[in-house]
Amino acid sequence: MSAPAEPRSDEPVIYPQVSMASLTDRVCAIALRERAYLWWWIAFVPSVALLVLLIVASGYLFYAGLGIWGIDWPVMWGFAILSYVWWIAIASGGTIISALFFLMDVDWRTSINRIAESMMLFGAAAAGIYPILHLGRPWLAYWLFFYPNTMTLWPQFRSPLLWDFWALLTYVFSSVLFWYMGLIPDLASVRDRATTRTRQRLYGIFACGFRGSSRQWRHHRAIYGVMAAVMAPVVVSIHSIVGLDFAGAATTGWHSTEFPPFFVFGALLSGFAIVLLLVIPLRRLLALGDIMTGRHLDVLCKLLLMSSLLLAYAYLMDAFTTFYGGDRAERVMFMVRVSGAYMPVYWGAIVFNCVLPQLLWVRRLRRCVPVIVLLCLGVVVGMWLERYEIVVTSLHRPPLPTSWGNYHGTFWDWATLLGTVGLFLSGILLSVRFVPVVSLHEMRALIERENADRSRAGQS
Amino acid sequence: MKMMLLEFDDQAAFSAALARLEAAGIGAIETYTPMPPDAQVTRSPVPLCMFVAGVTGFSGVFALMAFADVHAYPLNIGGQPDFAWPTFVPIAFELGVLCAMLTGFIGYFVACRMPQLYEPVDVCRAFGRASRDGWFLSIPIEDAQALSAARDLLASLAPLSVEEYAA
Numbered sequence: 001m002s003a004p005a006e007p008r009s010d011e012p013v014i015y016p017q018v019s020m021a022s023l024t025d026r027v028c029a030i031a032l033r034e035r036a037y038l039w040w041w042i043a044f045v046p047s048v049a050l051l052v053l054l055i056v057a058s059g060y061l062f063y064a065g066l067g068i069w070g071i072d073w074p075v076m077w078g079f080a081i082l083s084y085v086w087w088i089a090i091a092s093g094g095t096i097i098s099a100l101f102f103l104m105d106v107d108w109r110t111s112i113n114r115i116a117e118s119m120m121l122f123g124a125a126a127a128g129i130y131p132i133l134h135l136g137r138p139w140l141a142y143w144l145f146f147y148p149n150t151m152t153l154w155p156q157f158r159s160p161l162l163w164d165f166w167a168l169l170t171y172v173f174s175s176v177l178f179w180y181m182g183l184i185p186d187l188a189s190v191r192d193r194a195t196t197r198t199r200q201r202l203y204g205i206f207a208c209g210f211r212g213s214s215r216q217w218r219h220h221r222a223i224y225g226v227m228a229a230v231m232a233p234v235v236v237s238i239h240s241i242v243g244l245d246f247a248g249a250a251t252t253g254w255h256s257t258e259f260p261p262f263f264v265f266g267a268l269l270s271g272f273a274i275v276l277l278l279v280i281p282l283r284r285l286l287a288l289g290d291i292m293t294g295r296h297l298d299v300l301c302k303l304l305l306m307s308s309l310l311l312a313y314a315y316l317m318d319a320f321t322t323f324y325g326g327d328r329a330e331r332v333m334f335m336v337r338v339s340g341a342y343m344p345v346y347w348g349a350i351v352f353n354c355v356l357p358q359l360l361w362v363r364r365l366r367r368c369v370p371v372i373v374l375l376c377l378g379v380v381v382g383m384w385l386e387r388y389e390i391v392v393t394s395l396h397r398p399p400l401p402t403s404w405g406n407y408h409g410t411f412w413d414w415a416t417l418l419g420t421v422g423l424f425l426s427g428i429l430l431s432v433r434f435v436p437v438v439s440l441h442e443m444r445a446l447i448e449r450e451n452a453d454r455s456r457a458g459q460s
Numbered sequence: 461m462k463m464m465l466l467e468f469d470d471q472a473a474f475s476a477a478l479a480r481l482e483a484a485g486i487g488a489i490e491t492y493t494p495m496p497p498d499a500q501v502t503r504s505p506v507p508l509c510m511f512v513a514g515v516t517g518f519s520g521v522f523a524l525m526a527f528a529d530v531h532a533y534p535l536n537i538g539g540q541p542d543f544a545w546p547t548f549v550p551i552a553f554e555l556g557v558l559c560a561m562l563t564g565f566i567g568y569f570v571a572c573r574m575p576q577l578y579e580p581v582d583v584c585r586a587f588g589r590a591s592r593d594g595w596f597l598s599i600p601i602e603d604a605q606a607l608s609a610a611r612d613l614l615a616s617l618a619p620l621s622v623e624e625y626a627a
Contacts, residue, residue: 020494020593146524154528158537163550170554174561181565185591192588208575211582212590217496219571222504223564230510230564234557241550444495444593448471 007294007367013107013446015290016454020444023291027436028193030286036433039285044429050422057415058133066136068412075395075407082387083417084130085242086270087424088168089263089383091123092235093271095175098182099231107450108299110442111291114186114435115278117179119271122427124172126420131165133416160241160248167241174234178227184210185220185441239267246390252333253394256321262314266383268307269353273379276300278428280369286437294367301366304379308357315354329399337393341406345389352382462601463627464610465584466619467594474595475499477617481599484613486606492581492596494589506567510560517559522552584623594620600627 003015036044061068071078097116101109132138144165146155155162188210191203210216240260247259276297283292322334337346356378365371392407409417431437468474475497481489491497525548529535534542569575581587581598590596601607601624614622 024494024592146528152533154533156535156537157525157529157551158540158544158547160550163554166551166554170558170561173558177561177565181568189591192591204577205575208569209577209579210574210591211579211587212492212494213572214491214493214497214500216572216574217493218500218502219504219506219568221496221500221502223506223510223568225502226507226510227561227564230514230557230560234554237550237553237557244550441495448495448498 003289003293007289007297007369009294009298009363009367011293011295012450013291013293013295014111014443014450015293016450018290018447020447023438023443023447024189024440025193026287027438027440028190030432031190031434031436032194032199033433037285040429040433044426047422047425047429050418051426052422053415054419054423057412057419058129060412061133061416062138066134068410070408070410070413072405072407074398074403074405075392077391077395078407079409079413079417080130080134082384082391083420084127084134085263085387085391086384087123087127087130087420088171088239088242089267089270090274090424091120091127091171091175091271092239092264092267093269093274094118094120094123095178095231095235096268096271097275099178099228099235102225102228103232107446108296110446111288111438112275112279112296112300113182113439113442114437115282116271116275117175117182118428118431118435119274119278120175121179121431122424123274124168124175125427126424128168128172129420129423131168160244163241164245167238171234171238174227174231178231181220181224181227182439182442183435184208185212186436186439188212189440190436235267236264239263246394251394252327252329252397252399253337253390256318258314258317258321262311262318265307265310265314266386269304269311269357269379270383272300272304272307273376273383276304276372277376277380280373282432282437286432288438291438291443297369297372298366301360301372304376305357305360308354308379312354315350329397333394333397336397337389340393342389342393342396345385345393349382349386349389352378353386461627462607463580463625464599464601465581465587465623465625466597466599466614466617467586467589467621468597469595469620471497471595473618474597477597477619480613480617481597484609486610486613487600487602490581490598492587492590492594492598494591494593494595504571506564506571509567510564513563514556514560516556518552518556521555522548525551580625580627583625586621586623 002017003011069078069080071080094116097109098113098120102113132141135141144155144162184207187203187207191200191207194200194203240263243259243261243263246254247256249255279292279296279300283289319334322330336342356375359365359371359375396407397404466477468477471493474491474493478489478491496502522545526543526545529544529548530542536542586594587596597619599610601610
């Protein structure tokens with residue numbers, strides 16, 4: 001039985017001909033290739049060009065100040081904050097797949113886990129630079145820490161913005177530790193397959209002398225499980241706290257108790273969309289169609305559909321509470337949101353995030369790769385529009401009509417946004433090139449289990 | 461001391477051999493496997509350390525914030541109480557988590573005595589397969605008597621490869 005050209009939803013999560021040896025050799029060979037694939041260069045060069053754009057944009061920002069961005073009274077939060085939220089959502093989706101579904105012990109998570117984790121890592125990196133850029137005086141970023149100082153001043157612990165700083169710091173550090181912990185045994189596999197001295201040394205150093213001894217496995221299994229159990233609430237906390245950044249402010253359109261779960265729903269949706277956008281090309285380009293099968297696409301599409309429904313519920317309740325509550329400013333702002341100058345942003349978010357994903361109810365479309373890719377791209381854009389709508393539309397109509405104003409991103413806003421896309425893509429491509437793209441030790445356990453199931457089925 | 465490294469084809473053969481060798485009381489056996497063996501008991505003191513570190517981090521940071529807001533620098537914001545404890549929870553939680561994760565990560569290296577880039581077993585030619593699909597057992601050979609006892613057992617265990625190395 002081999003993988004069909006077109007994905008099917010009734011495929012197994014792993015084909016029976018995949019053995020521990022063949023999988024290890026194939027995946028290690030990708031990391032150990034002498035020269036990178038041509039497609040890799042074609043993707044990598046523009047990504048690095050965008051990364052350079054980020055460096056230029058940040059450099060000019062540090063030189064000239066925040067005035068180069070479009071932010072001004074009353075819209076003091078613009079691209080930086082909305083893109084930060086957008087990236088953090090993408091990262092969170094990766095953690096949900098790698099940690100939450102690990103705890104649920106689902107078989108389809110294993111082969112796409114490493115891709116989801118890379119997404120979490122570089123999504124968090126892309127998000128993490130925004131708050132620093134947005135500080136205005138980034139060299140004073142250390143004021144966010146509590147440290148002994150001559151003025152005996154302390155940070156404002158009661159502000160969600162400070163919570164956010166610590167949440168992000170914890171999230172980035174914990175993501176790196178969790179990712180590396182799962183990677184150690186696989187780096188050992190690459191080390192043992194490497195043929196040149198430099199690679200043996202490099203992978204050897206990063207594998208830290210992992211040999212698969214009984215003690216190494218015993219502790220690894222215990223600690224990795226607990227780390228996953230810790231990461232799952234952390235990912236909910238980070239995005240809830242990002243939601244509280246908004247909900248904690250007495251601003252029209254923000255001051256709502258539904259924000260924390262609303263943001264987590266958005267994280268689910270954008271996470272599944274980006275994972276699909278990474279898995280679909282990689283399974284083809286790296287010839288991994290027999291471990292990332294139609295079954296994976298089917299499951300991810302169903303999860304995308306589910307999170308789209310959750311988000312639709314949040315949009316609905318957002319509208320409902322506006323009119324159920326008695327605040328006139330809230331109602332004015334909402335009417336401007338759905339029918340004013342930023343109307344396309346609101347309806348774009350609705351169409352891309354809630355309406356179009358409903359196509360995935362149809363089983364045939366869940367196997368149709370072009371449709372999935374278009375829907376996922378739509379979701380990625382839609383999620384960005386949603387954040388634009390939350391950040392910008394809410395701020396441009398504060399309760400006092402004398403303070404009303406408009407907002408547009410400048411060239412430097414767009415340059416920074418595209419630059420972080422470059423950062424994300426370069427990171428993903430480098431990890432695809434040098435790190436095993438599949439969690440090998442977990443795949444071996446899956447192969448062992450599938451074989452045992454198959455032989456048991458054969459006997460009965 | 462001399463050691464002997466035995467390689468097995470799959471987990472079933474490996475587990476059977478391990479049981480036989482343990483029953484024969486051949487000495488301290490080390491295993492090297494491509495995945496955690498199914499029969500292995502997952503027991504480690506590190507998760508407990510993670511829990512303790514997490515609780516300590518949470519309480520310590522919570523206490524620090526309470527100290528700062530109540531004693532060191534009370535600040536009246538909108539008439540909120542100085543000891544606004546619910547607002548201390550998120551940062552205390554995050555830093556508690558960070559302490560737990562760092563403890564788990566460092567604890568792993570301490571518990572496994574890693575990084576150890578070289579071990580005598582690395583000289584064995586077949587050993588690279590331990591990170592691929594080979595299931596290995598390493599047994600100590602203390603003297604000639606132990607060697608002959610091991611050889612008797614080996615005949616029935618049928619390992620894929622046998623190598624001797626000095627430890």
